[in-house]
Amino acid sequence: MTPTRGYHHGDLRRALLDAAVEAIGESGPAALSLRDLARRAGVSHAAPAHHFGDKAGLLTALAVQGFDLLAWTLRDAGDDLLAAGVAYVDFAVRHRAHFEVMFRPELYRAHDPEVRAASDRAGGMLRDRVAGLPARDGGAGDPGRDALAAWSIVHGFATLWLAGALPPRVGDDPREAARHVISRLVE
Amino acid sequence: MTPTRGYHHGDLRRALLDAAVEAIGESGPAALSLRDLARRAGVSHAAPAHHFGDKAGLLTALAVQGFDLLAWTLRDAGDDLLAAGVAYVDFAVRHRAHFEVMFRPELYRAHDPEVRAASDRAGGMLRDRVAGLPARDGGAGDPGRDALAAWSIVHGFATLWLAGALPPRVGDDPREAARHVISRLVE
DNA sequence: AATACCATCTTGTCAATGGCAAGATAAGAT
DNA sequence: ATCTTATCTTGCCATTGACAAGATGGTATT
Numbered sequence: 001m002t003p004t005r006g007y008h009h010g011d012l013r014r015a016l017l018d019a020a021v022e023a024i025g026e027s028g029p030a031a032l033s034l035r036d037l038a039r040r041a042g043v044s045h046a047a048p049a050h051h052f053g054d055k056a057g058l059l060t061a062l063a064v065q066g067f068d069l070l071a072w073t074l075r076d077a078g079d080d081l082l083a084a085g086v087a088y089v090d091f092a093v094r095h096r097a098h099f100e101v102m103f104r105p106e107l108y109r110a111h112d113p114e115v116r117a118a119s120d121r122a123g124g125m126l127r128d129r130v131a132g133l134p135a136r137d138g139g140a141g142d143p144g145r146d147a148l149a150a151w152s153i154v155h156g157f158a159t160l161w162l163a164g165a166l167p168p169r170v171g172d173d174p175r176e177a178a179r180h181v182i183s184r185l186v187e
Numbered sequence: 188m189t190p191t192r193g194y195h196h197g198d199l200r201r202a203l204l205d206a207a208v209e210a211i212g213e214s215g216p217a218a219l220s221l222r223d224l225a226r227r228a229g230v231s232h233a234a235p236a237h238h239f240g241d242k243a244g245l246l247t248a249l250a251v252q253g254f255d256l257l258a259w260t261l262r263d264a265g266d267d268l269l270a271a272g273v274a275y276v277d278f279a280v281r282h283r284a285h286f287e288v289m290f291r292p293e294l295y296r297a298h299d300p301e302v303r304a305a306s307d308r309a310g311g312m313l314r315d316r317v318a319g320l321p322a323r324d325g326g327a328g329d330p331g332r333d334a335l336a337a338w339s340i341v342h343g344f345a346t347l348w349l350a351g352a353l354p355p356r357v358g359d360d361p362r363e364a365a366r367h368v369i370s371r372l373v374e
Numbered sequence: 375a376a377t378a379c380c381a382t383c384t385t386g387t388c389a390a391t392g393g394c395a396a397g398a399t400a401a402g403a404t
Numbered sequence: 405a406t407c408t409t410a411t412c413t414t415g416c417c418a419t420t421g422a423c424a425a426g427a428t429g430g431t432a433t434t
Contacts, residue, residue: 008382008429009382009383034420034422045420055422105350106215148364153336154343155346156343159346160339180332181332230412238411241392
């Protein structure tokens, strides 16, 4: 697969990020070990430091990747808020490792300009979808409040799903379950 | 304060849990160190093991404590769903350390019977409050769906608040902001 | 082509941590 | 008074994150 033969790996940065996604998927971000990533990539224990500085540096890169992925996912989901909400939940489930890091700012450098930029891009996508919401019956729909409510409900559902906190009744299809929950807000 | 003079601490278990709440409040659950807790309590580095076995054991005890606290908080908030929702968010902010552990099952033994029992008690409180929801206009309000939507929105808002992910616009009063968000669902 | 330069990766080391084992101390039970 | 048990300590080991110093190989300059 990877043409890694020589002294130089060739694409170690990407390999380490991929390994991190795999490792976090297995044991969560708290149990992540740089030395384990190095072993998975077949390099020495100090190789990751060169590319990311320290563990927070690696997770910062992962967070940037995650926010970008989320922005693209929301863009591709189209203009409909329900569809965007389902896509948000689907992203959390399919890219669990990224999602779990993104919203745990104590694990990485959340003030990093790249993180801010990518995070703003994703946030903008979500806000744009909320703007299409019909004003609620009787009241003037405050877009800020609506966006916050929409973000909260999809983020909460995704988080509870990932935490395994939901009762079995909810089923095993996150998209289907998310549709039901979100439609309670936007119907 | 604590009569700890002798060889035996007297109430080490409680002291360690208190220290854990303090430490997690400072640096999050991932950075928690048993040895640091031992230092804070003024005992040797191996003392915690006797009471909790290992780190997961200590966090399991903390999760039980947290779910019980949450159940009491919801009970005291009264029957109104809006009030219960605000209380949920308020709990997350005021008992941040407990909350952060409770919904991170990979950190502790989530299948522990004591955890299950306490978690069920808290969940029951929330469901009882949702049962009082008026059926939504036109459709038959499915209580399961309503409960899931209500839980999702308050949990999501609380999580985003704690993560510092919300824009400054939202203000600095979580109860006030939560009231606005939740009323978008229950109005 | 020879040299200098620099990014990449390795080896070696240190302090801190989690966990285990064995022992010391105190408190209560018989 | 002795036995038993719970509680806490000391000592130890493997693992980890971080740092320092060195090895390797590609790239630019002349």
